[in-house]
Amino acid sequence: MLVSGASTFGALIVFLYFSLIDPIPVDDEAVRSIETEGIVTFAVVGAVILVGALAMVIWLGRPIRKWLALIEDGTPASEMPPRVARLVVVWPLVGASLVAVSSLLVAVFLAILYDDPGNFVGIAIGGAVGTTIVYFGTDLIWRQQVPTFFPDGHLSSIPAFRLLVRRRLLLAFILIGGLTPTLLVVLSQVRTRAVLDAENPQAILDNLVVVQLFILGVGLAAGLITAVLVARAIVGPLQALEVAMGRVEGGELDTTVVVATNDELGYLGERFNVMTDGLRQGERLRELFGLYVSAEVAQAAVETGAGLGGTLVDCSVVFSDIRDFTTLSERMPPARLVEVINRYMTAMVSVVVDHGGVVTRFGGDSILAVFGTPLNPMGDHADRAVRAAFGMRRALAAFNREATIDRLPNLEAGIGIASGPVIAGNIGGKERIEYTVMGDAVNLAARLEDRTKDAGAPILMSAETYRAIDGHQDLPARALTDLQIKGKRDPVTAYAISD
DSSP: HHHHHHHHHHHHHHHIIIIIIOOOSSSSSSSSSHHHHHHHHHHHHHHHHHHHHHHHHHTHHHHHHHHHHHTOOOOOOSSSSSSHHHHOOOOOOOHHHHHHHHHHHHHHHHHTTTTOHHHHHHHHHHHHHHHHHHHHHHHHTTEEEEEHHHHTGGGSSSOOOOOHHHHHHHHHHHHIIIIIHHHHHHHHHHHHHHHHHOOOOHHHHHHHHHHHHHHHHHHHHHHHHHHHHHHHHHHHHHHHHHHHHHHTTTTTTTOOOOOOOSSHHHHHHHHHHHHHHHHHHHHHHHHHHHHHHOOOHHHHHHHOOOOOOEEEEEEEEEEEEEEHHHHHHHOOOOOHHHHHHHHHHHHHHHHHHHTTTTTEEEEEEEEEESSTTTTSSSHHHHHHHHHHHHHHHHHHHHHHHHHHHTTTOOOOEEEEEEEEEEEEEEEEEEEEEEEEEHHHHHHHHHHHHHHHHHHOOSEEEEHHHHHHTTTTTGGOOOOOOEOOOTTSSSSSEEEOOOO
């Protein structure tokens, strides 16, 4: 429709100009009247060429229509042949080329018919203007269809003609800033010279005014249309990219932009989609990384790297272990055992995280959590560690209630808590590293957990942890003096807390 409409409108303007305005007056009339013969000639020639152009559009567009139907029926667009893909990309150029060829044929025909080379030049110039407008207009409309054929947006990989942005701007400048002034100057000079020897100078001067107004009006209209089309063709993708960038900045990493051209703007859209795809992959890797290590460890590795080394820090350590796990593993099928342990670990880790702790190690059935490391600095690490231990006991009770309903065995676990200086950091080698804590407090927490069953209490804490707790005098804790701990030469004092 755009091709036929623009062609008809352009041909009508050219016809009116050459029939009424362009001939230099030979009498006192500044503008000639339209002759019936000229109208018939214009209508017949225009209809023939228009029908021919439309027939060519329909014929050339057969592969596109065929593949559009196939894609709508479910055929993957990736199976589209390269020749069809190229035709889809350059389709606006095909339409514009048909307009250019039609204009050229009309120019040649009328120049021969009226034996006036000026007709050829004028119609050719008008055809160039119409071709430019048709190209920009068709390109703007066709962009709505392109994503159907290229859902992945990889247009830059199609070997086809590219009308780059700078060339579009150059064409628009020539049309707006060059063609109209040039025509005005040339036509004004022709009529000015004709005035010198004319017997009807007033008619020629009047004709000059009409010519100038006609050319100026048509030029301004054509320039305005071209400017609007070019501006929309450039500003539209940039605005879409701006909106997409704002969404990505807001955390919507699944954002993509529609790529509908194979120029610089289309390539920019492709690179943006590649960038967001990389961001999504990076986020997925980070999430997966966070499943194997704590979120704090993953964040630190992303932000500062994974260099080896440690820091001496005062913190509290919580060590929890399932009692009689060996017996349990012998009585349950492996798949069932893994299911139970995963449910248990999920409940325990959730409590630790809720209290600000960092889980640094799983030992099959054991959990090592720390409070107050450089990853989670806190002044009340002892209080948080004890509250986390209480929460773990409550979570274990809830877990066992659900396990009873599901006919699963109940679990019992001991918890050891110790506070003191430890070395926290990345330990390992170049091939593999682990964020962990080392020191006497770590060992003591594990040993205290080992003595919980003998002490008849689910929680044992070191004296250092007990003294560091705010309001420890009100804590229902039972002191165990002269407690022998493996690895310790001298007995230690611990505090037992029962449910």
